[in-house]
Amino acid sequence: MYRTHHCAELRTTDIGKTVTLAGWVDSRRDHGGVIFIDLRDREGVTQIVFNPELNAELAAAAHALRSEYVIQVEGMVVARLSGTENKNLQTGGIEIQSSGLKVLNSSEVPPFPLDEDSVNEDLRLTYRYLDLRRPRMIHNLRIRHQALQAIRTYLDGERFFEIETPILFKSTPEGAREFLVPSRLNPKKFYALTQSPQQYKQLLMVGGIERYYQVAKCFRDEDLRADRQPEFTQIDLEMSFIDREDIYRLIEGLVAAVWKKTLNHEVSLPFPRVSFQEAMNTYGIDKPDRRFGLELVDLSDCFAQSQFKVFRSVLDAGGVVKAINAKGLADITQGQIEELTELAKSQGAKGLAWIKVEAGQWKSPIVKFFSEAEKAALTEKLNMEEGDLILFGADLWLSACEVLGQIRLKAADLLEQAGKMKRQEGVFDFFWVVDFPLLSFDKENQRYVATHHPFTSPVAEDVELLQTNPEKVRGQHYDLVLNGVELGGGSIRIHQGAIQEKLFTELLKIPADIAESRFGYMVRALKFGAPPHGGIALGFDRLVAILTGSSSIRDVMAFPKNNKGIDLMSQAPGEVEPRQLRDLYIQTKE
């Protein structure tokens, strides 16, 4: 046994005990005579004292210790001298009077300090095993573990089975780009790594499991972001004989259990529900951050008769004019205006109209086209005051909303940078977004695509519209949103084979033979007495990032990849031997 206690354990009540600790040398304070070592392990830090008057040989050995050496120390727990207690340390009332020291391993000088936060992330990732020793990272992984425990306990209490599904699946090119895995035993054929266990979990419902969950690794070969990794973890679950309300209730309870266990925070239940229509109309995004205002205001009425052709032509074509009031942002620089304009254009806008209210004047390239009545209406509807910046979007409803939604977020960033606004911390604004359109029209390919996924069931009262007005059909789909982050989403599924078949062939216009080869087994399964069922998947990494206040999910994963999908530590992906490729019937092209 290497130790009797961990490094955050001993208190003044332990004084007099002889103990053995093991850990890393966090720091050494060598006074020439007495030497202090902060000994660190996963749990915390304990101060070790080496006194040459008590043991000269030991003190000499301690003199040679360096940062990150791994040592084992034996000694007696003693009270610190009066006045030298350290209130910042859990163990600050005591120290270990060392009577034995064993160096278990030495260490090279670490390439970066382990006690500072501002270190280049690529360096941290290259030496991830050192990075993980930092209390911040250990804390994050501890919270991750606790969240997982809370989830498992909760779902076990709700009679869920934890079941593993295959990672090697077949390619289903409908959704995200997949990682392909060549099959040696089946020349020229490929598996795909699961982008989610969607089909397997539905088949488990057909299989009579009734309640399934999994801490599921998912793989997507798409470009990365701070909140997107090529492999990530979902809390994936599915239930039979339930409707949407059952899922809301279940997940609200789960989230409350997680927040209670990890942060001892009481989440307020139930979560509000916001329709997709309302989210888009008010915030211009389907996962709004409602911790700040900057809401979209509809101005179509004001400009119905406008002489300003840009707005008028949009309105005449059935579009809308909307705006946000970025209060206090009139001092925006020209460069920042251009940035916002570029952002608007990247979202499909032709430009970005704006008004600054400065020194009692409206400064803007467009107000000269406005009538006095229009100006008065603007002032009133947008509550315009000195120092405000108004930003406009004019387009078909959805496009105008989407553009302003992005502008709103960027404006919030600018306001925050200028110290004029603050997204509240410690506020957890959970809500459901519901009533998504089942189908969206893909202009590029001139066909409908599933907004969520093609297994989503339509809302019952909208089913008739499938024939006449498919775009109006709402899906039984729900997203869980927290502070502008999509924590997860799911749906009640289609459980009847005939309807599923119809969706593939008639609405999504997937040719019958392709539908058969891709989804035939699913449709067949649904024809053998599939129970009504539905489920949800929560992005576990994002959830833990929020719990720990991390700005990137990389900070809550033990070994993440960088934004090119490279593991900087191992340098994966790497080249392989020609022999390996031959076995797989693969030739690479220059």
Added chain:
RNA sequence: GGAGCUGUAGCUCAAUUGGUUAGAGCACCGCCCUGUCACGGCGGGGGUUGCGGGUUCGAGCCCCGUCAGCUCCGCCA
């Protein structure tokens, strides 16, 4: 595929906007130091300014290219 930001000592940064031998703090090494906990003191080592080219009497600084990292758009059913 596109846009932006960044790249100077092991780490975090500076270098009076093109001008002498590229500096500081921390870290590291040596010596001194018996109550520190950001210990302290003295001394020392450490640089292909990411890389390549160009402009210039002169480039860390300007230009072009390239590489790397980060953020965002596209993409992520």
